[in-house]
Amino acid sequence: MPHLRRSFLRWLIRDVVPFDIPAEDGSPYLRRWVVTKLGVRFFVHHYLKNDPEPWLHDHPWWAVGIPIIGSYLEERLVRLCPVHGRVTKKRYIGTLRPNFIRTNVFHKIAAVNSGTWTLFFHGKRTGAFGFLETELKGDRWETRYHQPKDFVLEYSRNLMETDDG
């Protein structure tokens, strides 16, 4: 069965030029193909390593990711607490299990099996994209929503390539 899914992925990305999304050290952590099939635009993602940021992030649109090959462990925010900082839960997203991500969800890929491939669909842009930074100040955790300038620019470029609006 995996060979069928590999053939399907090969068919999806045929004739599409990918681009790499770099980690902070400049090395690629995600390879992305922007694919349009039957009038539907979506991403094919090949994870090369974990989300490079220590922070959880949100998305400007609802999204659904489906591992076609491989799987990953997602970390999601449950709540913010001044005493304990960010309280999260981990969810195992197995092969072919859709992972629905609403705009108000903060998450990250905590661990990914090497060679994982996903399909990633998203809706219209309705919000922002940024990181939730938590820092212990004295005996209290403080939180800041942070949008790094170069990251926003990079993401805007991706959005322009992929958004209808």
Ligand SMILES: [Fe+2]
């Ligand atoms: Fe994400």
